């Protein structure tokens with residue numbers, strides 16, 4: 001089974017909570033037909049199923065903490081296998097959250113060819129999540145949990161970017177509005193990323 005995804009093209013999508021990972025992934029899917037797998041969405045689907053495992057996960061996510069590595073990695077792997085025959089590549093959104101998650105993914109599945117780093121200012125992320133919380137129904141889109149998620153992002157997840165920068169596969173995407181404030185260099189970099197996807 002796992003053989004099916006042995007040579008799959010893998011792109012990690014990393015960024016803070018509310019940085020726009022899901023939004024950017026949708027654009028890449030529309031343009032390049034990659035399969036989008038969001039660790040948070042997979043976990044929320046498990047919670048929605050009402051399973052015992054889902055209840056345990058819900059309690060962790062509500063506090064803005066990370067669920068156990070094995071749980072999330074198994075879910076991603078199963079989802080990849082299910083899509084292997086129809087997929088030209090995978091956008092893995094929200095994973096790795098810590099360097100150890102990246103190492104385990106590479107041992108069990110394979111190495112990423114790119115890491116898209118969705119960068120945004122902390123105040124932008126908080127603002128977007130508070131706004132999203134008005135309608136999202138997500139238990140973690142409240143100010144207290146948002147602050148915890150942000151702290152954990154800087155502590156645990158930012159080192160992931162440094163780790164993969166050493167391999168030269170990190171591409172930074174910064175799309176904070178207004179877009180007119182975006183430098184030429186960043187625009188070019190954005191296009192470079194897209195070219196590598198096709």
Ligand SMILES: Nc1nc2c(ncn2[C@@H]2O[C@H](COP(=O)(O)OP(=O)(O)OP(=O)(O)O)[C@@H](O)[C@H]2O)c(=O)[nH]1
Nearest residue numbers: 016017018019020021022023024040128132175177
């Ligand atoms: N103004 C603006 N809003 C954006 C942009 N990208 C995303 N948003 C909004 O910001 C919120 C968060 O975006 P998501 O794509 O859900 O972010 P995420 O990184 O997947 O967040 P998590 O699901 O919390 O991991 C949503 O309400 C989006 O509509 C952007 O480029 N500009």
Ligand SMILES: Nc1ncnc2c1ncn2[C@H]1C[C@H](O)[C@@H](COP(=O)(O)OP(=O)(O)O)O1
Nearest residue numbers: 017018039040064065066067072094095097
């Ligand atoms: N790779 C991962 N490892 C552990 N926990 C994860 C995970 N991805 C998601 N989670 C859990 C903890 C997060 O607070 C929660 C929501 O994740 P998310 O939808 O990616 O949102 P965010 O990036 O805003 O924190 O799910």
Ligand SMILES: [Mg+2]
Nearest residue numbers: 021022038040
């Ligand atoms: Mg998301």
